[in-house]
Amino acid sequence: MLGNGGTTVPKIQLNLITGRTIQQGVAIEGGKEKPRYREACGIIELDPSDFEKLGAWRNTNVRVTSAHGSVVVKAIDATQGPHPGLGWIPMGPWANSVVNPNTYSTGMPTFKGTPVEVEPASNEPVLLGIELVQRYCRGDKK
Amino acid sequence: MSEYLIKNGFVFDPTQKINGDVKDVAIQDGKIVDKVAKPKVIDAKGMTVMAGALDIHAHVAGPKVNIGRIFRPEDKLFNETPRKGMMRSEGGFSIPTTYRTGYAYARMGYTTVMEAAMPPLFARHVHEEIRDTPIIDEGAYPVFGNNWFVLEYLKNREIENTAAYIAWLLRVTRGFAVKLVNPGGTEAWGWGLNCLQVTDPVPYFDITPEEIIKGLIEANEYLGLPHSIHLHGNNLGNPGNYTTTLDTLKLAEGYKAKNNFGRDVVMHHTHIQFHSYGGTKWADFESKAKEVADYVNRQKNISIDVGFVTLDETTTMTADGPFEHHLTELNHLKWANADVELETAAGVVPYIYSPDIFVSGVQWAVGLEIALFSKDMMRCHLTTDHPNAGPFTRYPRVLKWLMSQKARDEQIKAFKASDKVVSQSQIAEIDRELTLFEVAQMTRAGPAKVLGLSHMYGGLKPGLDADVAVYDFNPEKEHKPDEIEKAFSHVKFLWKTGTPIITDGEIISHGNKRTLWVNPKVNENPQVMRDIHDKFLKFYTVTEKNYEVTGKHFIPNPFVIEVDATR
Amino acid sequence: MTKTITDVICPFCGTLCDDIEVVVSDDGKKIVEVMNACAIGYEKFHHSQATDRATRPRMQQADGSYKEVSYDEAVEYTAQMFAKSKKTLMYGWSSTNCEAQSVGHEIAEICGSVVDNTATVCHGTTLIAVQDVGIPSCTLGEIKNRADRILFWGCNPAHAHPRHMSRYSIFPRGFFTGKGQHSRKVVVVDPRPTDTSKMADYYFQVEQGRDYELLQAFRAALKHEWLPDVVAGIPKERIYEGADMLKAGRFGIIFFGMGVTQTLSKNHNIDAAIMLTKDLNEYTKFNIMPMRGHYNVTGSGEVLGWQFGFPYAVDISRGFARYNPGDTTSNDLLMRGDVDSVFVIASDPGAHFPWTSVKKISELPSVAVDPHFTPTTEICKLHVPVAFVGIEVGGNAYRMDNVPIDTRKVVDPPEGMLTDEQFLEKVLHRVKELKGVH
Secondary structure: OEOHHHOEOOOEEEEEEEEOOHHHHHHHHHOOOOHHHHHHHOEEEEOHHHHHHHOOOOOEEEEEEEOOEEEEEEEEEOOOOOOOOEEEEEOOOOHHHOOEOOOOOOOOOEOOOEEEEEEEOOOOOOOOHHHHHHHHHHOOOO | OOEEEEEEEEEEEHHHOEEEEEEEEEEEOOEEEOOOOOOEEEEOOOOEEEEOEEEEEEOOOOHHHHHHHHHOHHHHOOOOEOOEOOEOOEOOOOOOOHHHHHHHHHHOOEEEEEEEEEOHHHHHHHHHHHHOOOOOEEEEEEEOOOOHHHHHHHHOOOHHHHHHHHHHHHHHHOOOOOEEEOOOHHHHHHHOOOOOOOOOOOOOOOOOHHHHHHHHHHHHHHHOOOOOEEEEOOOOOOOOOHHHHHHHHHOOOOOOOOOOOOOOOOEEEOOHHHHOEEOOOHHHOEEOHHHHHHHHHHOOOEEEEOOOOOOOEEEEEEOOHHHHHHHHHHHOOOEEEEEEOOOEEEEEEEEEOOOOOHHHHHHHHHHHHHHHHOOOHHHEEOOOOOOOOOOHHHHHHHHHHHHOHHHHHHHHHHOOOHHHHHHOOOHHHOOOOOOHHHHHHHHHHHHHHHOOOOOOOOOOOOOOEOOEEEEOOOOOOOOOHHHHHHHHHOEEEEEEOOEEEEEOOEEOOOOOOOEEEEEEEOOOOHHHHHHHHHHHHHOOOOOHHHOOOOOOOOOOOEEEEEEEOOO | OOEEEEEEOOOOEOOOOOOEEEEEOOOOOOEEEEEOOOHHHHHHHHHOOOOOOOOOOEEEOOOOOEEEOOHHHHHHHHHHHHHHOOOEEEEEOOOOOHHHHHHHHHHHHHHOOEEEEHHHHOOHHHHHHHHHHEEEEEOHHHHHHHOOEEEEEOOOHHHHOOOHHHHHHOOOOEOOEOOHHHHOEEEEEOOOOOOOHHHOOEEEOOOOOOHHHHHHHHHHHHOOOOOOOEEOOEEHHHHHHHHHHHHOOOEEEEEEOHHHHOOOOOHHHHHHHHHHHHHHOOOOEEEEEEOOOEOOHHHHHHHHHHHHOOOOOEEOOOOOOEEOOOOOOHHHHHHHOOOOEEEEEOOOHHHHOOHHHHHHHHHOOEEEEOOOOOOOOOOOOEEEOOOOEOOOEOEEEEOOOOOEEEEOOOOOOOOOOOOHHHHHHHHHHHHHHHHOOO
């Protein structure tokens, strides 16, 4: 696993799921243009065992990459765990940067159960929600 | 203002004993009148003229109807029509969209339709669908036969309290009449149980269907409502159930109708075809139509509607929740169920009345026998319990069978197990053919009178609403049976409340439909109001203030019938 | 002096609580306090009064910024977009009232649009399963009054429907359930031990994405049929125990959510759950209910149902309704490039669709009708803010159990702001002119 500059960057494979949280609900009703939305949804909850494998500090940024896209979010401790092997990103544009859009003819994208790679990215910022969406619509690298 | 003169038609109006005479019918400002000054003249020479028809029982608006639409996308296959001019797009065969419902009834000459069952908690939904059904006037019957208030009051024989509650519920739901469906049995279904006989007690509430039915008859007559109680009796659909039906009908003995609306009956038993079965199991299933019709003939204070089976693939839907579960266990087709807190339940299951199955053939025969054995067509009305025994768009086909023995014989021969259908019923022995006068009784004068609406609908007497249908059918000519069906499938002209709706067979207007509802006034009853507050606080999941249907967005054009039941 | 408005209906989620109390200022303009609502409902009512709210339509400029325009200009842009398009996607509908939905449907019928609602990314797969196998269900009061077996499968009401458990499903003392939660056994199935599972008597930590196997295993367990030692991470002994416990109840309910509608098996999961419910009816009384998300997605499905015959993904491009999930659903239409404009209302696909669909929206002529600033409004060509239904204008909505409740107005909208219904009426009127129809 080679990262930049030839040093080995730890990466872990996880199964990513998404969904609602109270904080996400309060944030969306309070205005998705606000930083509170990023705090609520620009995160990934990791099980302690996965944090250990990853070797990242709590509350630092990580890059989550799937076959469908990539996004930077803040890694925090699982709030409803333990769930080793599962990553949780609340529903929203950060999660939707990486989930499987394929509906397999059901109309429903495959929001839950996306294989992802997670690696530390403490120098990369988590974008605000609207900024993130505007960037990927413009085709910017994320 | 708007004057029309329909000249030279063959008029059939039982309310004035007109039986095919050539007469003129005059319309002015929404009403039938004796004469007009400068009318638009329509020449109905060689055609049949009747009042607009009434459907006393159809499931056309409400939550279970919509469950049917939503869970049967296949019901729309190949029968959609696009938006055209002012007409909205249409779809659905056994559960038409609301626009198709309005247009399809109007095309057959129907101008008033009663939604057969309204769960009170869902009254807004019923009214939204009624609002989106063009042309026809409609009312809806809230269900009472499994309602917790009613069960508790009637257990204690508190008729006045029951009446006060009925008055309150009719007002807050904007309902028309007192409906009972599988009384007691649908509350039992809240636990997966049922009441099949009128003496079976309801779990916990410990009251029997018999007590519920009699109590509601008494409360209905105490209030003097326009319509009698409208009853779907216990044990629907099961072989041998005719004995339960006779037990049920007998409960009306000794009661006299009390009201200012010209209604003579105290009980209207609906879709009685489903309740007139003999035998002990499917193998020896047989018709007991004669036994039931004979009783109705003798007992003048009851009326019935038939629920004719039309031999189609259709969708069954009823507040008889346990029956629908039973049906899905029989035919293994998809089943939807909806229990409603404190009030009722519903079930929806597709059903195929196949001419290849002798049971369906006998069911078809039962319906026709009920009508053909009935002596008083004013008390025997035409329905298919739409869509349960068949879609309402088949009414013209039912007319064909009623009016032509030849048509019936053709159908009998077409059954796969023709011999068994004949041996298990009496349909092949009947040569009676209904006349147009009798058809007008079954579809116009009869239902209007039983609904307590004969001051508005069902006839062509001056003063009544100008709901008039003209069919391209010459009663003095010979007709092949299929011509009867064709002629009554499409009116040539239709007026609703004096507005032309159909001209030369084309729909030209959505009219200005009304939602009928009944508002009984009773003495103040603090106990009932306290019980209502109490149950909303403790057991309902909506608040009392959020229960009542208010607002023009639900009922843009209400027509209220006030009843003074104060003492 | 303030006044308190009672029996207010909260316009957030499918729980559709109708016991909210809102204290407003004497002049009826300000919301002072909100009582009984959960944290999310509370936020919705209060945020509606935010001073930085958009009060007039905003048109996207060439440089990506937005410039304020009048409602008349917004109506004109929208009507022109509809009239010139071959096939507009009209998406959302779930956070507005039934009256507005109905006006939108008429526009769709005249212009040949596709009408789709948020079920397409929520309980659409449930609707597909219901169309295959039906659905035995009930109103929430039946749970409150009768149910003694509560099963939450793939849903987390503690977070998504916060007052559900106290109003309906675990804690209330109903007519036959006087002991409240002590009358009930609660089961939770979820790959994570959620805050909801903390209230469970039985918790099954199913392997993520393997709900289908576990549902079918429960069906087999009901009949005491053979099972492998472990199914979906659950030992068979626990499955048999769970099945027997469900059978021993007198009225059971399965509530389910995205954990089974959005995972790979989608509608097949729901099919299995419904069939499990149907099987349970051979032993005792059992029902099943989807936990609907938005407060009026159910209403959108109902209105589409009685007007067109289908509950979502309704394609009217040939003048009559056609329905085929996978073909007429929003994400498929967008990703295949099958629509030439997008009209979003009362929803936020910008935040909740996969990014590939959102990018497509941003490339097309597009209008977003929403009181908030959202990822959708900030990538569409036109943002039309409107009054909040349930706060500034009333109108009918349908709860998750299909019960219709008429929402209330508690304060006026900002000066000159239109409601969804008013904006759509104006657009409809203009569309009729442009298309020459009456």
